[in-house]
Amino acid sequence: MPSSTPSVPAPLIDTGMRTEPDRAWVREAIRKLRADATRTSDTHLIKVHLPGCGRVDLYLKDESTHPTGSLKHRLGRSLFLYGLCNGLIGPSTTVVEASSGSTAVSEAHFARMLGVPFVAVMASSTSPAKIKLIEREGGTCHLVDDPTTVYDEARRLADAAGGIYLDQFSNAERATDWRGNNNIAESIFEQMAMEEHPVPTWIVVGAGTGGTSATIGRFVRYQALDTQVCVVDPERSAFLPAWQGDGEARLEPSRIEGIGRARLEPSFLPLVVDRMLGVPDAASIAATRFLRERTGIHAGPSTGTNIYGALKLAAEMQSAGQGGSIVSLVCDRGDRYDDSYNNDAWVAQKGHDLAAYAAVLAAAWDHGTWIG
Incomplete structure (x- = not known):
């Protein structure tokens, strides 16, 4: 019988090592970013006293204390x-x-x-x-x-x-590890652990990219928690209509900096949001000022949107005889807006009437009733 000829393996194709980005530089860059996370990750969670809502505890996670001043x-x-x-x-x-x-x-x-x-x-x-x-x-x-x-x-x-x-x-929504790894959701629940109502009834956030609501919404499902996520949305934003089933782009951008978009952004995940509230722009500005008057917290207008929504939920819980906790965010520092939202002449020029919304906020804060 003829002898068999051994097969010859295919030659190894070697395209060489990638030199860009330089691996040593990348390792050092990641070290620097992780060091920043270690220094700055746990911002304060502030308990806010609501005289009219004795059944409800409100907490604000102060993201304005980050080195760059915002969430x-x-x-x-x-x-x-x-x-x-x-x-x-x-x-x-x-x-x-x-x-x-x-x-x-x-x-x-x-x-x-x-x-x-x-x-x-x-x-x-x-x-x-x-x-x-x-x-x-x-x-x-x-x-x-x-x-x-x-x-x-x-x-x-x-x-x-x-x-x-x-x-x-x-x-x-994909850059943040929503399962944990020191994200904002994990931080909130760790800081709430010793409170009377450690699992919040509601977490209230706005949506700019949608990444924060996506992270929190996924986290509470992954951890099998009863917490519900409420997204507050300013006028003219595409997010609330998208959540209601209308994914078409809006024609104009939001007038509340940092939240609300003229189109449905890919990072906004409507299916992990339990409730959405549309908040008038004047109400957001009024709530920003109201928060500073009552607590001394000087924050930007998107924080006002959060406060307006959180107080509505607190008043609803109080009226229903329901106890629990609500967590929301201080998104950024108010001094960034001293020439705009904090300026009476600017507010008047934009046509915002704040008085009626200030009355709504006071009724919820002082008496636990919602008159809006």
């Missing part, structure tokens, strides 16, 4: 970690974001920490104070007159620079 500090760090761990950010990568302000402040902070250039694409109507904060953190601001073009313009600038568009509106 978006968490998101900015998560997006940079997402880019680094996916091999998208290296030592010379230009990072670009479409942002209404606070996310860009935080991302500029982290870009400077890592030594990479950062460009924020934002509407020209963004408050001058926020623009100054971004520039103070080392970022560059690229302003556009039409807010609906920020996405495409950010992508164009990133492509032109050979960089990366972080795209907070698509990546917020």
Whole structure:
């Protein structure tokens, strides 16, 4: 019989090692970001006394105490970690974001920490104070007159620079580990553990990217908790109509900075939200001022949206004889808005009448009744 000829293995194809992004640089960048998380992750949870709602405890997680002054500090760090761990950010990568302000402040902070250039694409109507904060953190601001073009313009600038568009509106829900790993939901429940009602009846948040509501909504389901998630939404936003089944884009942007969008953003997950409340813009501004008068907490207008919704829920619980707790957020610092929402002339020029909403807030706070 003829002898068999041994088969010859196919040659190994070696394309060489990837050298960009440099692995040593990436390791050091991740160390810096994780060190920041260790320093800054647990913001204070403040218990607020509601004289008229004795059955209900209200807590505010003060995200304004982050180094960059807002809830978006968490998101900015998560997006940079997402880019680094996916091999998208290296030592010379230009990072670009479409942002209404606070996310860009935080991302500029982290870009400077890592030594990479950062460009924020934002509407020209963004408050001058926020623009100054971004520039103070080392970022560059690229302003556009039409807010609906920020996405495409950010992508164009990133492509032109050979960089990366972080795209907070698509990546917020995937960049954060919703199962735990020191996210905001895990932090809330750890801090509530010793309270009288440790599992909140409601957690009340707004939606800008939708990442916070997605993280909390998934976490409470994963942990099999009874907590319900309420998203408060300003006028003209696409989120509330989308939750109701209408996913069409709105025609105008929100007038409450940081929350509400003119389109349904990919990171907003309606199915993990239990309830949504539409909050008039004047009510958000009135609630911001009311919170400062009653507690001394000086916060931005999106916090006012949270407070208005949280007080409505508290009054409902009180009226129903239901005890429990409600948790919401202080989203950012109020001094960023001293030239706008905190300025009486600006408010009057925009046509906002705050008096009626101040009365609604006082009735809920002092007597546990909702008159709206």
